[in-house]
Amino acid sequence: MKYYQHTIEGLRNSIPVEAYGYTVSMYSVALEGWRRGLTLKFINKNRSKAKTVYSLSDGRKEHVFTVTRGDIVPPEAITICVNKDMTKKQLMQNGVPVPAGIICDETFTDKQIIEAANEIAYPLVVKPVDGTGGKGVISNIRNEDELKSAINYVKHQLNYKTLLIEEYFEGKDYRLYVINDKVVAGLEKLPAHVIGDGVRTIKELLDKKNDERTKSPALRNRPIKIDSETHSLLRRLNYTVDSIPNDGEKVFLKTKNNISSGGDSIDVTDELSERIKEIAVNAANAIPGLAQCGIDMMVNKEEDKGVVLEINSRPHITAHLFPMSGHARDIPKEIIDFYFPNSEQNLDKPLYYFDFKSIFNTFSEGLCKEYVVPDVPKGSLVSKRFRVTGVHGSTGYLKRVQSEAIKLKLNGYVKHLKNGETSIVVSGKTKSVERFETIINQVNERYSVTKIVEKRWTKPVQIGFEIKKNSTKNRDNKMQKNRSKEKKSIDMDQSLLIERDYYREQYLNIINSKAWKITKPLKSIRKILSNK
Structure with missing residues (x-):
């Protein structure tokens, strides 16, 4: 499978490395507004890149954003979305289909939770009322023993006090993005997996997939890791990481399907039925003032039915922008269209983007409270590249080029290349470039x-003019070393992990067996007598 075949043209080569990961959501919306000529201002309210606060203004009105959510969404709507119980009640009151369930607060004992859950048909789902990012969500619980384990994990290990017990809806896990009464994107979430080719081992297939993930700004630093859960799932199939699955066989490596756990995002926007889109829009409208949001649903395509699981008022959109498969969806355009309907998307060449590292570092060090990004270049613009031979290694030359470019208010960079040439990229007003x-x-x-070759430059250019260091090789070597180190560690510990997980599973089977439960009192009596 070829990943990332359909990338939004305006984002190609336009996201700096410092904005990779969850920060892509914030950066892409800010970039879209800035490119339209809106004034972009970052506000130092916290020190989290992914939660950076910023504002956009057209001179008449200003809107403040956190990640992808703008200030049109009222605090009351945010409060409801954060609390799964409040969300569910609001949805039910408005006739939106949701799974049957019950809230068990901190006054419930484990026994009472189990009794309440038994009133709902298995399989079940256990989740914390105030959890985020899929943390603490245990799905497809098939019996009381699994329910006890789930309660112990979520309530006592993760320390969530109030639990939501729901029926498990059989279907596909979808995330839909709704804005202004319209579904503009939809994706299916799949747990981390590999697909066999009949030749390579599971470990080799995973290495290849992780290499593919590094191509995505959303997933570059989120490799799928082999852990005890992976070994447990493989063992059920009588596999190890060195097994060779059949051609076309899908082998799951995790149970959770959230992207941060290695899950795949498959764009399904064009496959959504009108009924499913209607449910999503109705869910958004059930929360007063919720003009934009992410809707998590379980969907049964064959029966054209779906239930709403959760609503996120501040959803990340990275998976929509860079799906593992299918078309990318331009949600930043939809957001800016909604907040600034009189502005127009500008994808005319040359395209520009702004540095984020310096902004975030300035905030992290507490040097300023606000940072206004210089306006996007306007007018008759052109980009050119010069490849120069004969000055390699000269620091003075680099500084002189930078000085002249800055005087003319040009953007771009100068850099010594590994082949002995020096590359100069300049972009700005045509007369200034001339x-x-x-x-x-x-x-x-x-x-x-001794030689200079001039050529038109077509890639996006970062505003400002910098002297670039040839650090790509060092970074790649570092990434390769880390990957080799991780692989070596996996090889060394693999047999121990498999053996540990095997005996742990056998132990759980024994203590949960009827024979053990029947004879346990006798064992206790014998222990007491032996101590006398």
Whole structure:
């Protein structure tokens, strides 16, 4: 399978590395507004890149955003969405289909939770009322023993006091994005898995898939890791990581399907039925003032039925922008269209983007409370690249080029290449670029340049002008070393993990067996007598 075949044109090569991961959601919306000529201001309210607060203004009105959520969404709607119990009650009151369930607060004992859950038909789902990011959600609980384990984990190990017990709806796990009464994107979430080719081992297939994930700004630092859960799932299939699955066989490596756990995102926007989209829109409308949100649903495509699980008022959109399979969806455009309907998307070349590392570092060090990004270049613009031979290694040349570019208010960079050439990329007003070309030719004469090749530059350009270091090789080597180290660690510990998990599973089977439960009192009596 080829991943990321359909990338939003405006985001290709436009997201700096410092904005990778969850920060892509915030950055993509801010970038869309800034490119339209809106004034972009970052506000130092916290030190989390993924939760950076920023505002966009057209001179007449200003809207403040956190991640993808703008200030049109009222605090009351946010409060409801954060609490799963309140959300569910609101949905039920408005006739939106939800799974049957019951809330068990901190006054419930474990026994009372089990008794309440037994009133609902198995399989079940246990989740914390105030959990986020899929943490503490245990699905497809098939019997009372599994329910006890789930309660122990969520309530006592994760320390969530109030639990929501729901019926498990058989279907596919969807995330739909709704804005202004319209579903603009939908994706299916699948747990981490590999697909066999009849030749490579599971470990080799996983290595290849992790390499593919590094190509995505959303997943570059989120590899699928082999852990005890992986070994347990494989053992049920009589597999190890060195087994070779059949061609086309799908082998699951995790049970959770959230993207942060290695899950895949498959775009299904064009496959959504009108009924499913209607449920999602009705769910958003059930929360007063919720103009934009992410709707988590379980969908049975064959019966065209669905239930709403949760609503997120501040959803990340990275999986929609960079799905593992299918078309990317331009949610940033939809958001800015909604908040600034009189603005127009601008994808004319050359495209520009802004640095985020310096902004975040400035905030982290407490150097300023607000940062206004310089306006996007306007007018008759052009981008050019010059490949210069004869000045490699000269720091003075790099500084002189940077100085001349800054004087002319040009954007781009200068960099010594590994092949001995020096690359200069400049972008800005046509007259300024022409003036730069004249000046740089004069500079080249002083530095004994032997050759210069000029070419039009078509990739997006970061505003400002910097001297780039050739650090790609070092970064790649570091990533390769980390990958090799992790792989070596997995190889060394694999047999121990398999053996540990096997005996743990055998132990649980024994203590949960009827024979053990019947003879346990006798064992206790014998222990007491032996101590006398």
